[in-house]
Amino acid sequence: MYSYLEQELQSRFNLFKLWQQPPSKIPEFLKSNQRTIKAVVSNARVGADAQLIDSLPNLEIVASFSVGFDKIDLKRCEEKGIRVTNTPDVLTDDVADLGIALILAVLRKICPCDGFVRSGKWKDGDFGLSTKVCLIFVKISKPVGIVGLGRIGSAIAKRAQAFGCSISYHSRTQKPLKHYKYYDNIVDLAKNCSILVVACSLTDETRHIVNREVIDALGPRGILINVGRGAHVDEPELVSALLEGRLAGAGLDVYEDEPEVPDPLLRLDNVLLLPHVGSDTVETCNSMADLVLANLEAHFNSRPLPTPVI
Numbered sequence: 437m438y439s440y441l442e443q444e445l446q447s448r449f450n451l452f453k454l455w456q457q458p459p460s461k462i463p464e465f466l467k468s469n470q471r472t473i474k475a476v477v478s479n480a481r482v483g484a485d486a487q488l489i490d491s492l493p494n495l496e497i498v499a500s501f502s503v504g505f506d507k508i509d510l511k512r513c514e515e516k517g518i519r520v521t522n523t524p525d526v527l528t529d530d531v532a533d534l535g536i537a538l539i540l541a542v543l544r545k546i547c548p549c550d551g552f553v554r555s556g557k558w559k560d561g562d563f564g565l566s567t568k569v570c571l572i573f574v575k576i577s578k579p580v581g582i583v584g585l586g587r588i589g590s591a592i593a594k595r596a597q598a599f600g601c602s603i604s605y606h607s608r609t610q611k612p613l614k615h616y617k618y619y620d621n622i623v624d625l626a627k628n629c630s631i632l633v634v635a636c637s638l639t640d641e642t643r644h645i646v647n648r649e650v651i652d653a654l655g656p657r658g659i660l661i662n663v664g665r666g667a668h669v670d671e672p673e674l675v676s677a678l679l680e681g682r683l684a685g686a687g688l689d690v691y692e693d694e695p696e697v698p699d700p701l702l703r704l705d706n707v708l709l710l711p712h713v714g715s716d717t718v719e720t721c722n723s724m725a726d727l728v729l730a731n732l733e734a735h736f737n738s739r740p741l742p743t744p745v746i
C-alpha cells in the first residue's frame with residue numbers, strides 16, 4: 437500500500453488494512469468486517485477475485501491503484517452491480533519512458549557496460565560493440581513493432597519516432613494513422629520488425645499472444661520488450677528462445693508469476709530485468725493515489741466516477 441494513499445484513505449474513510457493481515461487470518465478478518473466494508477482499494481498485483489468479492493456482501497466499488505484490471509473479476513462485479521475504477525492516463529508517460537529505456541538499455545548493453553566498469557575489466561580492454569537503435573540509415577532497417585496502440589503504445593511510438601525509428605503496430609483495429617504500418621496479425625508484425633514492444637492490456641485474447649511462432653518470427657536478431665503483463669508472453673518459450681539464441685535479447689518489466697522470475701533469465705546478460713516499476717515514480721504514484729481517492733469520493737457522493745471501468 438502506497439503510504440500517501442494509506443494516509444489519505446485513513447483520514448477520509450474507515451480503513452481496514454487487509455494487507456497487514458497474515459494470509460491465514462484473511463478469511464476471518466473479512467468475515468468479521470463483511471457488513472461494514474463498502475469499497476476495496478486494490479492494485480495490479482492483487483486485483484479482486486470472485487472469492488473476495490463474494491465475501492463482501494455490501495461491496496459497492498473496487499478502486500484499483502493501477503491502469504490494468506486483469507486481476508479484477510469484472511464479470512462478477514458486473515453481475516453484482518459493483519463499480520470498478522482504474523488509474524489511466526496519469527501513468528502513460530512513465531510506462532512509455534520505461535519502454536524506451538528498456539529498448540536503449542538492451543540494444544546499447546547499458547547494464548553489462550556498467551558491470552564492466554565496476555568490475556575493473558575496462559583496464560584489460562574495451563567492452564565491445566552493441567546495436568544501433570536508430571536503424572533508419574542502415575540497410576537492414578526494420579521498424580519498432582508495437583503490440584497494442586492504446587494510450588501507452590501510442591506514447592511509446594511517439595518516443596521511438598523521436599529516436600528516428602519507424603513504427604509498425606498490431607491492434608484489434610486499424611487506427612487512422614498513415615505514418616504507422618498496421619498488421620492485422622502479430623506474426624506478420626514480428627516478421628517485419630526488429631524490436632517488438634508489448635503494450636496492450638491483458639485479456640483472454642492477448643494472453644500468451646507472444647508465443648513460439650511470434651518469437652521465431654521476430655528471429656535471432658530480434659528484441660522483445662514487455663511493459664504490459666507477464667502473461668502476454670509464453671515465458672518458457674521466451675526462456676528457451678533466449679537460451680538457444682533464437683532471439684537476440686529481451687527487456688522485461690513484467691513476469692507471469694511476479695515476483696518470481698524464471699531462473700535461467702537471471703544468468704543471461706542479453707536480458708534486462710526490472711521489478712514491475714513502469715509507473716513507479718513519486719509523481720505518478722501521487723497522481724494515481726489522487727485518482728483512486730477521487731473515484732471513491734465521487735462514488736460515495738453520488739457523482740459521476742472520473743475513471744470508471746464499469
Ligand SMILES: O=CC(=O)O
Pocket residue numbers: 480501502503504505527714715
Ligand atoms: O501494472 C501497472 C498498472 O496496471 O498500473
